[in-house]
Amino acid sequence: MGSQSDWATMRGCADTLTALEIAHEVRIVSAHRTPQRLYDYATTAAGRGLRAIIAGAGGAAHLPGMAAAMTRLPVFGVPVESKALSGMDSLLSIVQMPAGIPVGTLAIGHAGAVNAALIVAAQLATTDAALAERLDAWRAAQTAAVAETPA
Ligand code: RP5
Numbered sequence: 001m002g003s004q005s006d007w008a009t010m011r012g013c014a015d016t017l018t019a020l021e022i023a024h025e026v027r028i029v030s031a032h033r034t035p036q037r038l039y040d041y042a043t044t045a046a047g048r049g050l051r052a053i054i055a056g057a058g059g060a061a062h063l064p065g066m067a068a069a070m071t072r073l074p075v076f077g078v079p080v081e082s083k084a085l086s087g088m089d090s091l092l093s094i095v096q097m098p099a100g101i102p103v104g105t106l107a108i109g110h111a112g113a114v115n116a117a118l119i120v121a122a123q124l125a126t127t128d129a130a131l132a133e134r135l136d137a138w139r140a141a142q143t144a145a146v147a148e149t150p151a
Contacts, residue, residue: 002030002057006080010056012110013078016117020134022124029055031062038063042070051124054116055103058082061090064103076104076119078112 001010010026017024029038045053045067053071055064056078064077079090087108095105104119106112118135125132 001026001028001055001080002032002061002063004028006056006058009080009109009113010054010078011113013054013056013113013117016114017121020117020121020131020138022117022121022131029063029067031057031066032060038066039070042067045071046073052076052120054078054120056080056113056116057094058087058090059084059093061093064094064105065097065101068097068101068103074104074120074123075102076106076116078106078116079108081109 001007006028014024014026027041028034029041031038042053050073052074053064053067054076055067057063058080059082061077061079064075068075077094079087079094081087082089091105091108094103097103106116106119121131121135125135
């Protein structure tokens, strides 16, 4: 994520990865404030064995796109809800990538953070039967938790 302030949103992503027992790391990497850290992180990610990068950022949210420019790993962007423009700035700056450098863009805020974890889980589950079982169980539990009538 681009800032400590993104953690409140991106915690939902990390919690979902943890619930699915998917090994992951959590880092603050700012495209603007720590560009060398971003360069080092993105250019070494594939070689370190990472399978995907989920990048949450807000405002002028260049982190996902710049990360995608420097790695062949799949990059998923989470637009963090900004104070000034409610995350529309984040969304548009993440989603409008030029052809050739893709960023899979999720919804603004908490839903996007959780779904970023789930879409990576779904992809990894295509080659990991145990994870596929855990993901099926997670989805079944979610379904079971939906009441038929409101409380
Ligand atoms: C972006 O600027 C971050 O991703 C964050 O969403 C936004 C604001 O950062 P702070 O000023 O709260 O550190 O780089």
